[in-house]
Amino acid sequence: GAPAPSAMDELGGGWERRSDGTWVKQSQRAHLRRRMRRALDAARLRFRAAGRTGGGATGKKGERVTVHEARLRSDSSALRDACVDAWRGFGLTDPSHERLLRRRAEQTLEIARVNGDGTTVTYLLFKLAMHRVAARHVAGLRLALADARAARGDDRGALREYRRALTEERAGWARTGRLEWAPASSLLNAARLTRVRAGDQADLDNAEGLLRAAAESTEPGSRLEDQLEDHQPGEIASANEASRRAARHDLCVLLCQSDHRDDDAIEALRSMGYRYRLSEEVLRYDLDYGAKVERWSKRKREAAMAAHEKYVRAFDGAMPATALAHLRRTFGAESGFWSQHGYHEPGCGFFSYAHALPPWNAEDVGNTHPLRSTMDAVVRRVWRVACAAFPKAKEATTAEWWAHCRPHGSGHQLHFDSDDEGKGGVIRHPICSAIVFVTGGCGGPTLVTDQTAASRKLAKRGWLVEPNAGRVAVFDGRYLHGVIPGRGPCPRLPRDHPARAGGFSPCSSDRDARRITLMVAFWADATFRCKPGGDGSDPRASFPKGSARPFPDPKLYLGDRSRPKGIDWPELFHAMHLTSMPDVVAEVHATRDDEEGGAGGGTAGG
Numbered sequence: 001g002a003p004a005p006s007a008m009d010e011l012g013g014g015w016e017r018r019s020d021g022t023w024v025k026q027s028q029r030a031h032l033r034r035r036m037r038r039a040l041d042a043a044r045l046r047f048r049a050a051g052r053t054g055g056g057a058t059g060k061k062g063e064r065v066t067v068h069e070a071r072l073r074s075d076s077s078a079l080r081d082a083c084v085d086a087w088r089g090f091g092l093t094d095p096s097h098e099r100l101l102r103r104r105a106e107q108t109l110e111i112a113r114v115n116g117d118g119t120t121v122t123y124l125l126f127k128l129a130m131h132r133v134a135a136r137h138v139a140g141l142r143l144a145l146a147d148a149r150a151a152r153g154d155d156r157g158a159l160r161e162y163r164r165a166l167t168e169e170r171a172g173w174a175r176t177g178r179l180e181w182a183p184a185s186s187l188l189n190a191a192r193l194t195r196v197r198a199g200d201q202a203d204l205d206n207a208e209g210l211l212r213a214a215a216e217s218t219e220p221g222s223r224l225e226d227q228l229e230d231h232q233p234g235e236i237a238s239a240n241e242a243s244r245r246a247a248r249h250d251l252c253v254l255l256c257q258s259d260h261r262d263d264d265a266i267e268a269l270r271s272m273g274y275r276y277r278l279s280e281e282v283l284r285y286d287l288d289y290g291a292k293v294e295r296w297s298k299r300k301r302e303a304a305m306a307a308h309e310k311y312v313r314a315f316d317g318a319m320p321a322t323a324l325a326h327l328r329r330t331f332g333a334e335s336g337f338w339s340q341h342g343y344h345e346p347g348c349g350f351f352s353y354a355h356a357l358p359p360w361n362a363e364d365v366g367n368t369h370p371l372r373s374t375m376d377a378v379v380r381r382v383w384r385v386a387c388a389a390f391p392k393a394k395e396a397t398t399a400e401w402w403a404h405c406r407p408h409g410s411g412h413q414l415h416f417d418s419d420d421e422g423k424g425g426v427i428r429h430p431i432c433s434a435i436v437f438v439t440g441g442c443g444g445p446t447l448v449t450d451q452t453a454a455s456r457k458l459a460k461r462g463w464l465v466e467p468n469a470g471r472v473a474v475f476d477g478r479y480l481h482g483v484i485p486g487r488g489p490c491p492r493l494p495r496d497h498p499a500r501a502g503g504f505s506p507c508s509s510d511r512d513a514r515r516i517t518l519m520v521a522f523w524a525d526a527t528f529r530c531k532p533g534g535d536g537s538d539p540r541a542s543f544p545k546g547s548a549r550p551f552p553d554p555k556l557y558l559g560d561r562s563r564p565k566g567i568d569w570p571e572l573f574h575a576m577h578l579t580s581m582p583d584v585v586a587e588v589h590a591t592r593d594d595e596e597g598g599a600g601g602g603t604a605g606g
Contacts, residue, residue, distance in 0.1 A: 042089030153344025187214035196409035411485035443515030
């Protein structure tokens with residue numbers, strides 16, 4: 001059958017063709033007004049017919065009853081038919097809308113009966129009921145549109161639709177909005193977008209109000225769920241409960257990161273059954289952290305390195321500017337790499353790519369192990385830095401990498417780096433993992449703890465690594481780590497700041513800045529998970545996306561007609577782009593005897 005009309009089609013707007021063939025620009029408001037007029041005209045026919053025949057209508061004997069004065073009995077079929085006709089006139093004529101039409105008609109009927117005198121309903125009361133349910137219906141359409149835009153990564157467009165759905169114009173939308181009309185899932189999405197794009201404290205307050213509304217929402221489901229005939233009530237209830245719990249969890253995090261809200265945070269955490277939390281020093285990290293570098297004596301520095309270097313080390317300036325510029329282009333928010341992997345879509349699982357590494361002391365490495373892509377050069381550069389921190393990394397045979405591009409308020413759950421995410425019950429860790437901060441000044445710090453998978457107690461110590469462009473942090477792959485959500489509103493950044501340039505364009509505000517990171521794990525032995533052609537020579541070997549797929553050779557990939565349709569992101573890493581970072585290429589071809597050179601001359605700190 002034909003596809004169901006989208007929320008955008010039903011809301012209207014854009015260009016509309018007149019009966020004479022001309023096209024005129026039409027606003028959503030005018031489109032919805034016309035639909036309401038058609039709905040009331042359809043219902044008015046029922047009231048008029050009942051007034052003429054007396055079928056279901058009441059009035060003084062012998063007195064002509066006008067439409068506005070006509071009264072239909074609350075239990076009459078004529079009133080029920082008027083509700084159905086009105087919603088058909090409103091536009092719910094598609095077969096896929098049948099279930100939704102019945103529900104909206106029942107809601108209109110219920111409100112009209114409640115406002116009536118108990119036995120009859122006037123046309124005016126019916127009209128008021130219709131307006132009330134239509135407003136709720138349109139809000140549902142906008143929520144569906146907002147959810148769809150949020151799913152494809154259009155944060156700004158989604159947030160605009162959420163505001164239109166939940167509030168009146170120019171009203172504090174988390175305070176005076178029609179929140180009781182929205183399901184928990186939509187309120188949760190709106191709260192999260194408001195949180196990660198917060199420009200000031202007022203936005204954070206709005207996010208808190210939306211989270212509280214989501215946690216208390218009793219709306220049975222979204223408009224899209226209403227249209228699915230095979231959707232079981234139990235499934236909807238379970239999904240709504242999951243959204244409500246997620247909202248309570250996000251509220252706990254927001255309170256823990258807010259100043260002077262400890263009592264509220266403790267109460268919220270206990271209500272959810274939590275017994276432990278990260279310390280204030282971690283969740284409410286100093287916003288000026290790293291702004292002032294304390295000068296340590298040589299003895300104090302050596303003592304600190306001896307105590308902490310087995311956990312994590314950070315090298316500033318370890319990634320050359322030419323390599324950073326390339327990574328910002330390939331991993332910017334609007335790059336095809338993200339859209340073709342479905343990164344911004346809900347339910348996008350973990351995906352990574354693997355590269356075979358040459359022996360550390362290989363002779364003439366430039367000819368025996370040539371660079372097939374720019375990522376080969378970047379990975380080998382990071383390998384040199386990792387070996388300066390953990391010499392055992394020289395034994396690595398495989399490098400596995402993945403990346404993230406997130407707004408300021410986003411974090412990442414605490415986890416262990418493990419082979420294939422620990423599936424199968426066997427947990428294997430890399431020798432070490434490295435984080436390349438492609439952009440800085442946006443997002444929260446990375447936390448590395450002293451807890452391993454075999455620990456019987458929770459972590460007692462942790463190290464925060466602030467995002468700083470060009471910094472490479474290397475840590476033991478056995479330890480629990482994650483990313484703390486960015487505190488407070490989005491930081492004020494210059495217009496030409498790399499973090500803003502890496503966001504969605506045009507970058508008109510700091511809220512579009514992105515925390516872009518590249519993670520590389522080094523393995524003594526790792527399994528390439530793919531079809532035959534695991535060396536990257538078969539374009540189909542790396543698909544579908546997943547853990548440790550072989551990185552495809554861009555040149556061979558683009559020349560193979562059997563490649564997956566619509567997937568051309570490997571072109572971003574084509575070897576022809578190596579000319580843009582000659583310093584990195586020259587280093588790869590050089591000998592590796594000077595280990596200190598592997599850190600790029602950057603400063604190291606734990």
